[in-house]
Amino acid sequence: MTDDDLLRYARHLMLDEIGIAGQQRLLDAHALVIGAGGLGSPVALYLASAGVGRITLVDPDTVSLANLQRQIAHDMGGLGQPKVESAAARMAALNPGVRVHALNLRADAALLDREVPGADVVIDCSDNFATRQLVNAACVRHRRPLVSGAALGFDGQVGVHDARSRQHPCYACLFPPTAGVEEADCATLGVFAPLVGIIGSVQAAEALKLLAGMGEPLAGRLLMLDGRRMRWSEIAVPRDPHCPVCGG
DSSP: OHHHHHHHHHHTTTTTHHHHHHHHHTTTTTTEHHHHOTHHHHHHHHHHHHHHHHEEEEEOOOOOGGGGOOTTOOOGGGGBBHHHHHHHHHHHHHHHTEEEEEOOOOHHHHHHHHHHHGEEEEOOOOSSSSHHHHHHHHHHHTEEEEEEEEBBTEEEEEEEETTSEEEEOOHHSSOOTOOOOOOOHHHHHOOOOHHHHHHHHHHHHHHHHHHHTTTTOTTEEEEEEEETEEEEEEEOOOOOOOOOTTOO
């Protein structure tokens, strides 16, 4: 850790739960972020500012004017650019010491099988059920911890699914891939601008806790936010022994 690092991360180093050892773990870590939109923006910016050494961003989309109401990693200068490149530029401006690998690609099974094994944590900031299932399946196959988030309208949720432990449920234990899910998105139903910042910040916090090896992860629990009343609730999520993804 350089003198500049000691100054940059001083507020982390003051925390007994992180300290020099925990910050060094962050500097040595590799995070894979799926999605560089509403949730991915705060996740990417906080991981970069906190000093996660390598961050891979995956997103196939480009920045549009309609994104700027909530996707804080992008600005007017990025209109028409791939979101991963726009976000990478903001991350580099925050912390030039972080190495960002920008993949302007869709997160299909082949890409995930290539990228997930090399990650220390995977943060799912995608916006559709099919991608969430693909990301979860890859994390289970390669035994990588997954931080999953979703936000729509005024409602959001965050969960941690740690495939390194057989006692923790995976995403499919809670949301089976065969379940009939009616897809909805913010383009048709809308989303409260700060909601994605709140949920994405919680995702970033859970990812940093996992990487630094501190605190109590959200594994086995689903945290839900009612943004209209600003009320959090939590439910315990048991592992499904018959889950088609992690069961058996």
